[in-house]
Amino acid sequence: MSGEFYSGKQVAGFVTFLVLGTVLGLGAYQAGGRLAGTGGGAEVSAAAAPSTPNGQALYAGNCAGCHGAKAEGGLGPGLVHTAAWASAEFAHAVLDGQSPQGRELGTVMPRFRQTGLDGAPATDAQIAAIQAYVQTLK
Numbered sequence: 304m305s306g307e308f309y310s311g312k313q314v315a316g317f318v319t320f321l322v323l324g325t326v327l328g329l330g331a332y333q334a335g336g337r338l339a340g341t342g343g344g345a346e347v348s349a350a351a352a353p354s355t356p357n358g359q360a361l362y363a364g365n366c367a368g369c370h371g372a373k374a375e376g377g378l379g380p381g382l383v384h385t386a387a388w389a390s391a392e393f394a395h396a397v398l399d400g401q402s403p404q405g406r407e408l409g410t411v412m413p414r415f416r417q418t419g420l421d422g423a424p425a426t427d428a429q430i431a432a433i434q435a436y437v438q439t440l441k
C-alpha cells in the first residue's frame with residue numbers, strides 16, 4: 304500500500320488519451336470549418352432557403368435541364384412567355400402541371416408539389432423566386 308491510486312502506466316495512458324483526443328478533435332474542427340467555408344454550398348443555401356430562396360439556383364437545379372439555361376427551351380418549351388403569367392398561374396403549372404388554360408401538362412413535366420425543389424416540399428416563396436428569375440431572362 305503505497306498510497307498511489309494510479310500507476311505510472313495508467314497516468315501515461317490517460318495523458319496519451321487526452322492528447323490524442325485533443326488532436327483529433329482539433330482536426331475535425333478545422334476540417335468542419337473548411338467545409339463550411341468552401342464546399343458546403345448546398346447546405347448553406349438550404350439553410351438560407353426559408354427566408355431567401357435563390358431563384359437562379361433553384362431554376363438551374365430543377366428546370367434548366369429541360370427548359371434551357373436561359374429558358375430558351377429544350378426537351379420542354381421555352382419559358383420566357385411564362386414570366387408574364389400571374390404568380391398563381393405559374394405556381395399552378397409548376398406545382399400541379401396545370402396550364403392557365405386549364406390544360407393538363409404532359410407527364411414529362413414534373414409535379415413539383417410532390418417532388419419538391421430541394422428535398423423539402425416546395426414553398427410559394429421558392430416558386431415566386433423561380434418566376435422572378437425567369438423574368439430576368441427576357
Ligand code: HEC
Nearest residue numbers: 365366369378379380385396397402408409411412413433
Ligand atoms: C423532365 C423535364 C422537365 C423539367 C425538369 C421541368 N419541366 Fe417544365 N415542362 C416540361 C415539358 C415537357 C413541358 C411541356 C408539357 C406540355 O406542354 O404538355 C413543361 C411545361 C412547363 C410549363 C408550362 C409552359 C406552357 O407554356 O404551358 C411551365 C410553366 C414549366 N414547365 C415550368 C417549369 C419549371 C419552373 C421547372 C423547374 C422548377 C420545370 N418546368 C421543370 C419538362 C420539364
